[in-house]
Amino acid sequence: MNRLVILSNPDSGGNRAAEARFATLGGLSGVEHHVTGAREALPDLLAGILAGRPSALAVNGGDGTLQAVLTALLSRDDLPVPPLYALPGGSTNMSARDLGSGASLRAALRAFLSLRDRPQAIWPVEQRPVLELRSDGGAFFAGLFFGVGTIVRGAEFWARELGAARRTGELAAGAVLARGAWGLLRRQPPFADATVLRRLRFGDASVDAERDLRVSLLFVTVMRRLFLGMTPFWGEGSGAMACTWLDDPPRRLLRRLPALLRGRGQQLRADEGYHSRRTDGVSLNLDESWLLDGELHAGGGRLTLAPSRPLPFIDLRRELN
Numbered sequence: 001m002n003r004l005v006i007l008s009n010p011d012s013g014g015n016r017a018a019e020a021r022f023a024t025l026g027g028l029s030g031v032e033h034h035v036t037g038a039r040e041a042l043p044d045l046l047a048g049i050l051a052g053r054p055s056a057l058a059v060n061g062g063d064g065t066l067q068a069v070l071t072a073l074l075s076r077d078d079l080p081v082p083p084l085y086a087l088p089g090g091s092t093n094m095s096a097r098d099l100g101s102g103a104s105l106r107a108a109l110r111a112f113l114s115l116r117d118r119p120q121a122i123w124p125v126e127q128r129p130v131l132e133l134r135s136d137g138g139a140f141f142a143g144l145f146f147g148v149g150t151i152v153r154g155a156e157f158w159a160r161e162l163g164a165a166r167r168t169g170e171l172a173a174g175a176v177l178a179r180g181a182w183g184l185l186r187r188q189p190p191f192a193d194a195t196v197l198r199r200l201r202f203g204d205a206s207v208d209a210e211r212d213l214r215v216s217l218l219f220v221t222v223m224r225r226l227f228l229g230m231t232p233f234w235g236e237g238s239g240a241m242a243c244t245w246l247d248d249p250p251r252r253l254l255r256r257l258p259a260l261l262r263g264r265g266q267q268l269r270a271d272e273g274y275h276s277r278r279t280d281g282v283s284l285n286l287d288e289s290w291l292l293d294g295e296l297h298a299g300g301g302r303l304t305l306a307p308s309r310p311l312p313f314i315d316l317r318r319e320l321n
Contacts, residue, residue: 001030002055002116007046007069009036009061012090030116036065043072047079055120056083056314058112060105062090063144063293070130070142074308083125085112085314095144095293098223099128100315111316124318127310129222129240133292136302143293145226146305149195149217149246152291154180156190159296177228184216185253192216194248198285202243202277216273218245220282220305234265235277240307243282247273281306 006025025033034049036042046069049057059069066086073081086096087108093101101108115123133141154176183191194214200207207213220243225231233242250256250273259267260274268274286300 002118002120003030003032003052004056004058004112004116005032005034005049005052005054006058006060006087006112007034007036007049008089009065012061012065028113031113036061036068039068042068043075046072047076050079050082053080054082056085056112056115056123058085058087058109060087060089060109062093063095064295065090066095067141067143067293067295070311071140073311074130074132074142075140081311083120083123083312083314085316087112092227092294094227095223097227098144098225099313100124100126100317102317102320104320107320108316111319112314114319115314124315125312126315128313129307129310131220131222131241131292132306132308134304141292142308144223145219145221145291145293147217147219147291148197148286148288149215150180150184150191151217151219152289152296153183153190153193155291155294155296181253181257184249187249192249195286195288199283200245201281201283202279203281213245214248216246216248216250218243218284222307230261231263232260233276233278234263234268235275237278239277239279239281241279241282241305242276243279244276246275250274 025031032054034045037045059066073079086099086101088096088101088103088105090096093103097103130142130144131146133143133146157179158176180191182188186192194216195218197213197215197218200213220241221233222241233244235242235244252272256268256272256274263276265276268276281304283302283304285302288300289296289298290300290303291297
């Protein structure tokens with residue numbers, strides 16, 4: 001029998017209603033259940049879990065919980081990384097859906113537990129990189145989605161207007177997107193406030209070495225789909241990361257929005273302010289907050305993003321259909 005470990009964040013949005021269900025997991029044969037505590041204690045907790053060489057580790061929480069676990073795993077070279085599974089225990093679960101767990105926490109948990117008696121050789125494991133982000137101050141983070149500009153304004157709006165109501169799921173995130181797009185169209189602050197980037201670079205190539213860039217938004221991701229199935233990336237290149245940015249202001253946004261959300265590059269012109277490319281390195285300077293997997297980080301400075309080494313992720317979406 002394989003040995004499965006589940007690491008749960010009880011404060012994640014989707015886990016509050018499932019606390020009783022996870023409380024019984026420790027009594028199942030071949031299953032260990034651990035609960036996250038303070039973020040600074042997570043590296044030691046993970047080190048203890050991984051010392052036992054589990055067959056697989058499921059992270060039960062939201063995008064921020066998975067990001068914290070990935071950061072802890074990649075901060076050290078001595079931690080063995082077992083096959084990872086992202087359970088959709090958070091609010092939007094954008095990362096978990098992209099990595100192959102579906103929308104239902106109950107169904108995803110059942111599919112994960114079925115691995116106890118399945119030979120590991122036939123597990124649907126895929127090697128995928130994540131983002132590694134480093135600041136000039138020495139901070140290190142690992143995640144799947146980085147954003148600045150209107151994306152940050154939308155996250156702040158979410159926390160301020162929707163957080164108290166505990167609205168969750170992709171439809172709530174879609175409402176935030178719609179509000180941000182409306183603010184851009186109407187040139188309404190703070191959604192339409194420009195973000196100034198200095199020396200945006202891809203590898204050794206600078207987008208514009210002579211002047212600051214004013215963008216409405218910019219994001220970098222290793223994901224294949226965002227929430228609501230959006231795929232707003234279309235650039236050429238073979239890099240593991242997709243980078244998309246919009247000039248401030250983008251022209252004909254209302255007309256171009258459907259093409260933007262689906263990544264239809266033939267309808268998105270650079271001279272109208274729509275840009276996308278694939279790359280294995282991004283660096284930029286900014287003086288405002290940025291977002292990584294739904295978590296806001298104050299302050300700017302010089303930030304560098306690169307793909308990590310490939311990590312083993314379990315994709316069980318076929319078992320959920």
